[in-house]
Amino acid sequence: MTGSPLLDHLTRWAAETPDAPLFTFPPDRGRDPISYRRAAELVIRIAASLRARGVAPGDRVVVQVPSSPESVLLCLATQWAGGVFVPLNPALGPAETELLIADADPTVSVIGTDAIADLVGTGRGHAGGEPLHDLSQPVPRDPDDPAAIIYTSGTTGRPKGAIVTHGNLASNAETLAVNWGFRTDDVTVHALPTFHAHGLFVAVNTALVAGSTLHFLGRFDVDRVIDALAGPGTVFMGVPTFYGRLLASERFTREVAGGVRLFISGSAPLTEKTFAEFEARTGQRILERYGMSETEMIASNPLLGERKAGSVGFPLDGVQLRIRRGDDPAQHLAGAEEPGGIEVRGPNVFTGYWRMPERRANDFTDDGWFRTGDLGTLDPDGRLRLVGRSKDLIISGGENVYPAEIESVLDQLPGVAESAVVGMPDDDFGELGLAVIVADPDGPEPDTTALLAALRDRLAHHKVPRLCVVIDALPRNAMGKVQKALLGERFIDVWAHHGQTITD
Numbered sequence: 001m002t003g004s005p006l007l008d009h010l011t012r013w014a015a016e017t018p019d020a021p022l023f024t025f026p027p028d029r030g031r032d033p034i035s036y037r038r039a040a041e042l043v044i045r046i047a048a049s050l051r052a053r054g055v056a057p058g059d060r061v062v063v064q065v066p067s068s069p070e071s072v073l074l075c076l077a078t079q080w081a082g083g084v085f086v087p088l089n090p091a092l093g094p095a096e097t098e099l100l101i102a103d104a105d106p107t108v109s110v111i112g113t114d115a116i117a118d119l120v121g122t123g124r125g126h127a128g129g130e131p132l133h134d135l136s137q138p139v140p141r142d143p144d145d146p147a148a149i150i151y152t153s154g155t156t157g158r159p160k161g162a163i164v165t166h167g168n169l170a171s172n173a174e175t176l177a178v179n180w181g182f183r184t185d186d187v188t189v190h191a192l193p194t195f196h197a198h199g200l201f202v203a204v205n206t207a208l209v210a211g212s213t214l215h216f217l218g219r220f221d222v223d224r225v226i227d228a229l230a231g232p233g234t235v236f237m238g239v240p241t242f243y244g245r246l247l248a249s250e251r252f253t254r255e256v257a258g259g260v261r262l263f264i265s266g267s268a269p270l271t272e273k274t275f276a277e278f279e280a281r282t283g284q285r286i287l288e289r290y291g292m293s294e295t296e297m298i299a300s301n302p303l304l305g306e307r308k309a310g311s312v313g314f315p316l317d318g319v320q321l322r323i324r325r326g327d328d329p330a331q332h333l334a335g336a337e338e339p340g341g342i343e344v345r346g347p348n349v350f351t352g353y354w355r356m357p358e359r360r361a362n363d364f365t366d367d368g369w370f371r372t373g374d375l376g377t378l379d380p381d382g383r384l385r386l387v388g389r390s391k392d393l394i395i396s397g398g399e400n401v402y403p404a405e406i407e408s409v410l411d412q413l414p415g416v417a418e419s420a421v422v423g424m425p426d427d428d429f430g431e432l433g434l435a436v437i438v439a440d441p442d443g444p445e446p447d448t449t450a451l452l453a454a455l456r457d458r459l460a461h462h463k464v465p466r467l468c469v470v471i472d473a474l475p476r477n478a479m480g481k482v483q484k485a486l487l488g489e490r491f492i493d494v495w496a497h498h499g500q501t502i503t504d
Helices: 003-017 037-054 068-081 094-104 113-120 164-179 199-211 222-228 240-247 272-282 357-363 405-411 448-458 484-490 493-495
Strands: 021-024 060-064 085-086 108-111 146-151 159-165 187-190 213-216 235-238 262-265 285-290 294-300 319-326 340-345 370-378 384-389 392-397 398-401 414-426 429-438 467-471
Touching: 003 068, 003 094, 003 164, 003 199, 021 037, 037 068, 037 414, 060 068, 060 094, 060 235, 068 199, 068 370, 094 113, 094 159, 108 113, 108 357, 146 164, 146 357, 159 164, 164 199, 187 199, 187 222, 199 213, 199 235, 199 294, 213 294, 222 240, 235 240, 240 262, 240 272, 272 405, 357 370, 384 405, 392 414, 392 429, 405 448, 414 484, 414 493, 429 448, 429 484, 448 467, 467 493, 484 493
Parallel strands: 021 213, 060 085, 060 108, 085 146, 187 213, 187 235, 235 262, 262 285, 429 467
Antiparallel strands: 146 159, 285 294, 319 340, 340 370, 370 384, 392 398, 414 429
């Protein structure tokens, strides 16, 4: 057994390039860079404090703090001490937080920035730690040992904690660093939350593998991001919402983007409209990729080669992917361009959900493939396209209706900035679609009757939503995913009286 391979990368760069920065900050933050050597020292110090507070190998450490370099170092320190890192969204309410803490059953809970300061030894409540030499090497762990538990978003009922192993994290980070061409002189502009796998693992771990730098902003602010892209940034990872806000700013120009070699999008589908507008503005094509908390990254458009709008690319090296027709595992695999459930297996796939062993029979096939719950198609050349979540699939009069297909058409119509299509109950057809749109501030005022008529000209009749409504903004979670369940709840009373299209 050895420590986490990711910790090996940290110690390697701390030895080979000790003064190279792991973290840098905007000039007005008044913070000095944190070098690889300093980062390693802090990780060991925090790990010693965790051990002094009773953290043993396999124990959970719950962390609910604002996004910061310290939260990243605490994650690495938890792994150094042999513990399991459990990040929680700081925006959760008290009842939600208590529920997740009870489920995780942690040895240590770190709530708020003062708690991190205590662990490092600068806070008022500091309890002391083991001598640093006692943890000069990471606590040995196997690749199959848990490294983190990530509670998945957008679920109802009992929360699901995906158990992510050291091997999962290392294999994915090393693969991405190669596939995306990461190098030591890269500077990733980091504006993602560190309680989510995208900001905590994808952005951080690829930089750690390559020995490159994270220019840390803490949160997305369009002007700060533009300043960073115009300055030190060479890589930007964001969610589609970030790209929409950049395009809405007159400051975001081709010149600003000119020094950035790679723009990456994930965590939610990128519309073909945004993809095209970004290319027209900057001359660059966004690299869209596909992953989830349970699997890290599954597929990616190529660094070199064509990046297609609406596609999330090819399976990553070592990752196997297939499309299953129907929910019955005995049903056949889908053919080219035939929609079905996405199933994956590989070294990136998690081991299961925390304290939910009974779910494995539903979540994994008998031959070991994970059912992602996403629906997709494979192009003839093997590229993956997402068509929605299985729970979002609309079955209308016995026909499968994929919301992503309708949204793609709606987003191209005059007056539409973005859209979401949700299934609503119908006594005759079982379900019918509700189209929810956000008006384009630079376009004509949307005419919902005309929009539905335009859809009838472009789509089969059974795919056309029954009702169209206009709202100011789509509800999203912290990673930019549209919360369609909230839309269904919001308009259920309106739906019950739908005699005509309405504007809300």
